[in-house]
Amino acid sequence: MKRSTHDTDSTAASHEEGRSTWGAPLRAWTETGLQWAMLASLVVFILWPIVAVLRVGLIADGAPTLELIHAALTDSRGLLWNSVFVGVAATALTLFIAVNVALWATRSGSRLSKPLFGLLLLTMISPPFVTALSYVMLFGRRGLITHQLLGLSLNPYGWHGVVLMQGIGFTSLAAILLIGVLRGIDGRLEEASLDLGASRTSTIARVTLPLLVPGIAATSLITFVESLADFGTPIIIGGRFTVLATQAYLNFIGISNLPLAAGMAILLLVPSLIAFLLYRHFMGRLTFYTKGTGTTGEPMGLPRWLLVVTGTVTLLFSAFVTLQYVTIVFGAFATTWGVDFTPTLKHIQGLSSTAFASIGRSIRFAMFTAVVGSMLGMIVSYLLERRRFWGRSGLDFIATLPFMIPGPFLGIGYALAFRDAPLALTGTLAIVLLNMIYRQLPVATKAGAAVLSQADPEIEDAARDLGASEHRVITDVVFPQLKPAFLVGFVNTFTAGMVTIGAIIFLITPGTKVATIELFGAVRGGHIGVAAVLANIIMLVTLAVNVTFSWLMLRRGREERGVFDVPATRAIDQVIQSADGGR
Amino acid sequence: MFLQLERLTKSYSQRTVVDEVTLDIGAGEFVCLLGPSGCGKTTTLRMIGGFVTPDSGRVLIEGADMSRTPANVRPTSTVFQSYALFPHMNAIRNVAYGLRTQRVPRAQAEERAREMLAMVGLDARAGARVETLSGGEQQRLALARSLVVNPKVLLLDEPLSNLDAKLRERMRREIRIIQSRLGITTVHVTHDQEEALGIADRVVVMNEGRIEQVGTPREVYEQPATRFVASFIGRGSFIIDHDGAESFVRPEHVTLGRAGGGIAGTVSHVQFSGPVVTYFVDTAAGTLQCDVPLELDAAHEPGDPVVCQLRSRARLAS
Numbered sequence: 001m002k003r004s005t006h007d008t009d010s011t012a013a014s015h016e017e018g019r020s021t022w023g024a025p026l027r028a029w030t031e032t033g034l035q036w037a038m039l040a041s042l043v044v045f046i047l048w049p050i051v052a053v054l055r056v057g058l059i060a061d062g063a064p065t066l067e068l069i070h071a072a073l074t075d076s077r078g079l080l081w082n083s084v085f086v087g088v089a090a091t092a093l094t095l096f097i098a099v100n101v102a103l104w105a106t107r108s109g110s111r112l113s114k115p116l117f118g119l120l121l122l123t124m125i126s127p128p129f130v131t132a133l134s135y136v137m138l139f140g141r142r143g144l145i146t147h148q149l150l151g152l153s154l155n156p157y158g159w160h161g162v163v164l165m166q167g168i169g170f171t172s173l174a175a176i177l178l179i180g181v182l183r184g185i186d187g188r189l190e191e192a193s194l195d196l197g198a199s200r201t202s203t204i205a206r207v208t209l210p211l212l213v214p215g216i217a218a219t220s221l222i223t224f225v226e227s228l229a230d231f232g233t234p235i236i237i238g239g240r241f242t243v244l245a246t247q248a249y250l251n252f253i254g255i256s257n258l259p260l261a262a263g264m265a266i267l268l269l270v271p272s273l274i275a276f277l278l279y280r281h282f283m284g285r286l287t288f289y290t291k292g293t294g295t296t297g298e299p300m301g302l303p304r305w306l307l308v309v310t311g312t313v314t315l316l317f318s319a320f321v322t323l324q325y326v327t328i329v330f331g332a333f334a335t336t337w338g339v340d341f342t343p344t345l346k347h348i349q350g351l352s353s354t355a356f357a358s359i360g361r362s363i364r365f366a367m368f369t370a371v372v373g374s375m376l377g378m379i380v381s382y383l384l385e386r387r388r389f390w391g392r393s394g395l396d397f398i399a400t401l402p403f404m405i406p407g408p409f410l411g412i413g414y415a416l417a418f419r420d421a422p423l424a425l426t427g428t429l430a431i432v433l434l435n436m437i438y439r440q441l442p443v444a445t446k447a448g449a450a451v452l453s454q455a456d457p458e459i460e461d462a463a464r465d466l467g468a469s470e471h472r473v474i475t476d477v478v479f480p481q482l483k484p485a486f487l488v489g490f491v492n493t494f495t496a497g498m499v500t501i502g503a504i505i506f507l508i509t510p511g512t513k514v515a516t517i518e519l520f521g522a523v524r525g526g527h528i529g530v531a532a533v534l535a536n537i538i539m540l541v542t543l544a545v546n547v548t549f550s551w552l553m554l555r556r557g558r559e560e561r562g563v564f565d566v567p568a569t570r571a572i573d574q575v576i577q578s579a580d581g582g583r
Numbered sequence: 584m585f586l587q588l589e590r591l592t593k594s595y596s597q598r599t600v601v602d603e604v605t606l607d608i609g610a611g612e613f614v615c616l617l618g619p620s621g622c623g624k625t626t627t628l629r630m631i632g633g634f635v636t637p638d639s640g641r642v643l644i645e646g647a648d649m650s651r652t653p654a655n656v657r658p659t660s661t662v663f664q665s666y667a668l669f670p671h672m673n674a675i676r677n678v679a680y681g682l683r684t685q686r687v688p689r690a691q692a693e694e695r696a697r698e699m700l701a702m703v704g705l706d707a708r709a710g711a712r713v714e715t716l717s718g719g720e721q722q723r724l725a726l727a728r729s730l731v732v733n734p735k736v737l738l739l740d741e742p743l744s745n746l747d748a749k750l751r752e753r754m755r756r757e758i759r760i761i762q763s764r765l766g767i768t769t770v771h772v773t774h775d776q777e778e779a780l781g782i783a784d785r786v787v788v789m790n791e792g793r794i795e796q797v798g799t800p801r802e803v804y805e806q807p808a809t810r811f812v813a814s815f816i817g818r819g820s821f822i823i824d825h826d827g828a829e830s831f832v833r834p835e836h837v838t839l840g841r842a843g844g845g846i847a848g849t850v851s852h853v854q855f856s857g858p859v860v861t862y863f864v865d866t867a868a869g870t871l872q873c874d875v876p877l878e879l880d881a882a883h884e885p886g887d888p889v890v891c892q893l894r895s896r897a898r899l900a901s
Contacts, residue, residue: 458667461634464654465661466681466732476680480671 031471035383038376042398044423045438049413050401056416057262068263075247079264083244084271086162086234087227093167094174094223095216100313101171102178103204107302108311116318117179123172123321125546127499127516127538129523131169132236133531134324135161137331142338144327157239165237166227168320174219181215182208190300200303208300221279221404225272229406229502236523244268245408245502252412252506262416265409276404331532338528347529355518355530359537362515365433366497367545373437374489377444378482382474384445385452386460403442407502410439415506427509439503440496444489451485452478487553491546498542585610585768586631586736591640593626601626602792603640608785611766613759615779618789619815624772625740627789631770632738633657644735655684660734664741666725668713674724675700675709681732699731700724702761719750726758730765737762739771743778755782776816780804788812806897807831813899822846822868822896830896834861837873838892839883845892846871850883864891 057068073080101120105113139146139156146156185208193203231245238246244264252261302310335342384396402410414435418425425431463477464470479486501516508517515538522531584607593601601623608614616624629635631642633654641650649657660681669677678696683689700706703723708716716724722742729737739758743751759782762769773779779786780800788795788803788811796808807813810821813831820832838845839862848866855861859874862883871891875881883889 456665456667458663458665459669461632461654462661462663462667462728463669463680463684464634465632465659466728467655467684468680469655469684472684477669480669483671 027471028469035379038379039383039395042380042395042438042441045434046398046401046441049410049417050405052417053262053265053409053413056259057266060259068259069267071260072244072247072263072267077242077247079242079244079247080267080271082159082241083228083268086159086166086243087224087271089163090166090170090227091220091223093163094170095220097167097171097313097317098174098178098219099212099216100310101175101317102182103208103302103306104310104314105175105179106182107300108307109301116314117176119318119321120172120176120179122543123325124176125495125499125539125542126169126172127519127535129232129236129519129531130328130535130539131165131324132233133331133523133528133535134327135165135237137327137337137528137532138323140338144338147338155239157237157241159238159241161237162234162241162243166230166233168317168324169233170223170226171317172321174223177219177222178212178215181212185211187300194300200300201306203300204302204306217279217282221275224275225404225406228268228272229408231408232501232520245406248408248412249505252415258412258416261412265406265412268406269409272404272406328532328535331528332536334529336529337532347533351530351533354513355515355534358513358518359515359534359541361512362498362538363541363545365436365514366494366542369433369436369440369497370490370494372433373440373493374444374486376437377441377489378448378479378486379474380441381445381448381452381485382478382482385449386457399445400442402439407439407500408506411435411503411506414503426507429512432504432507432512432514435503435507436493436497440489440493443492444485447485447488448482451482455481483553487550490549494545494549495542498538584608585612585645586770587641587643587646588627588631589641589643591627591630591637591642593623593630593635593638600792601630601637604789604792604794605640606787606794606797608768608770610768613762613769613771613782613784615783615786616770616772616789617776617779617786617816618774618795620774621791622789623792624774624789628661628738628740628770628772631736632659632661634661658735659738660729660732660736661738661740662722662725662729662742664744666721666742666745668721668725668728670713672713673709674705674711674713674716677713677724678728678731681728685732696727696731699727702730703727703757718746719754722746722754723757726761730761730767735768737767737769739769741773742771743773744775751778758782780816788815790815805833805895807899810899813897818872820869820871821899822866822871824868828898830898832871832893832896834872834874835859836893836895837871838894839864839873839875839881840890840892841881841888843890843892845890847888847890850885850887850889852885853883862889864889866891 058064058066060067101116104110105116135156136143138144139161141147141155143156189207189211190203193207194200198206228243229245231243231249234241234243234246235249244267248261248264248268251257251264301307331337332347333343333345334340335344335346380399384392384399414431415426417423418431425434459481460473460477463473468476499516501520504514505517505520508514515534519531519534519538522528522534586608588604588606591601591604592599600621604623604627606614616627618624626635630637633649633652637650641648643649644658669680672680675693675696678699679689679692682692682695687695697706697709700709703726705720705723705727708720713721713724722745725742742758743754746754755778771779771782780803783800785797786800786803787797790811796803796812798806798808803812804816807816810829810831813819813821818834820834821829822832824830846866846868848864848871850862851865851870852863853860854863857877859876860880862873862875864871864873873891
């Protein structure tokens, strides 16, 4: 019976006996209390808002009803169908590009793979509407390509643009995740296949791609849920084409029809849950295959035809993305985009003080939530991973929920859940920060769990054995090992705090307006120059903070490791895998 | 007695993994818990170390009941199977850690850590990162880290299982030399009978959560008390005597001849292993294994009729 269940008493009071001071038991009790409080907070800030949406959307006048769902479902614009259609189409496009890019990046042997990875990391930090904004700038009525170069005056608004821009916008993250999975595949499996007489093409088809399937499935799920939750792109370039997320937003903000917004949010949850259940059903027992021990040679190269195909897709993708970002940069300096391209600084100089204030807020909020959120994620992951207590798997499930719930759902949930005492938080700064923290908690928690499940629990026993109190075990031994996970949590939460809008747009007030909201306003108002300036600032700040922080954390590290490498991929898989509570 | 285990019992979801284990260990004694995997030896060790709380029974050190004392205040120290070295600390900080938790000032802690590193022959690697150390060095480091806190009882959880055969033998000697020099009471867990016989003052053979036999290495080898001990330790053959009782014969206690008194049989298989040649002889009492020293080998072939003389045998209790 090796390394049996850890009988770590979570009533840590007894751990301190034998010390003569008063302080020790007192501190142990405080610690235990804090730990329980953190776990309880998952129920309050994740589960309760979800329940609140369901309550408002499914219950009217004290009786359960499907009236609101029915109203949302029979909307003449076919909202649910539109959402699912865009979701499926964008996911298919994303996956097609991402698989090609990932294969090329890991198997072409080209020296350009590194810059490509840099480009992917860079474009992952994409404020919302950047793709939509660049679409308008390039293909709009006065778009650089369609109008200036081709002399056309097209109406570009409709589902085509939404699918195209979402598909490309989600590709960077998808490709990074798939690259992580491909790198993790044991190269000896491919060598064995070649050794047994298979061609490179059939090795790719019969060994590499099947091993990539779990990665593809997880990435599809993430992309699909992201697409469902995205209301910005359809608002800006959808024209008369509209989706559930957009209408939920408009109902909530515009005409304050909260119950209908809740009904739509619930409807939005259905396809996400179905996608999730399908994933669980087909991927249930499959796991990511990672490297065994032993050495492998060079990664297998691609057959020529595939090299050409993946290379072409990668090139087109990279060119398009580069063009997008260049457009945004130039847009900040063009007098009036599409009319007068004279260079100017007027958009920068003309940035209002409220805009500056919102940027400052974005940075402060994102920094605060990134630090607090990843700390919380580390502690929660430790408690869930190493302690045994009743309800553990339930809490583990709750901790992963925000990941598969579309942002608007959780935003509306917060707005509905915290209207009344004892937790009347509507309109406060706290509700915004709490939402930012708990919405990103799954990634931090699961990155922590991924590290802890690899770490030897005997190391913690060793510290106890050498006299460390439970408190010291955590500070001396657990946290130092969790550093990479903390970094993943920090970068993810900070980036999300800087660029996302889906959930908090339902919660902000003028006093808590952040840069993305300001950007949203500028895009919708047609102020392309101002919007471009804001988008650039958001990107630069996010990039600068992430790079600085990663450098600070990793400079003493042994190996250079891409922040979004395998640990992040595994974290995301773990989120999904464990979301049914059983592992 | 220095360390006493009194009817220690532990179950996991209705499976009893340690069943009423009682054992007295004297000061400075080196005791091996030996048994196949799943026999409860590691759980027993973890109960002594304070990582597993017994369902019932007591652990006493110098007469004081330690059963409910948490690991961090218990005067025991464990060398873990995986070594469990702190990956984010270098060698000397690993060793100093246990002193630092006792609030020994840093300079003093590092000085004592350095002495301990010198004792295990690692003084040159004090500043090395853990993952740059070889398997043997990591093992020594783990030992130093446990010894520096001056534990009353040293616990070794299969500490040699991750080393290759040659190194394992050397570390076995080194551990025993250091242990004798410090006179520290030691409990060592292993599934390797050769290791147990080679290192221990006393061997405790365990099976299915219970103690099968306690004795010196010689005793458990030459007088196995039960069928399990006999078959688990070393090689040998079970034979049925004239009176129907079962006894056990070691292969080196069988002499092979072409004729004369003894048990008649036929050679069924021959195995060469260097210093001895092992013959498997089918007899009416059962198959007998017989080791013939190389220089005395008469080169019997399978199918040859032979006669086996038993110079010594052990009667089994059950």
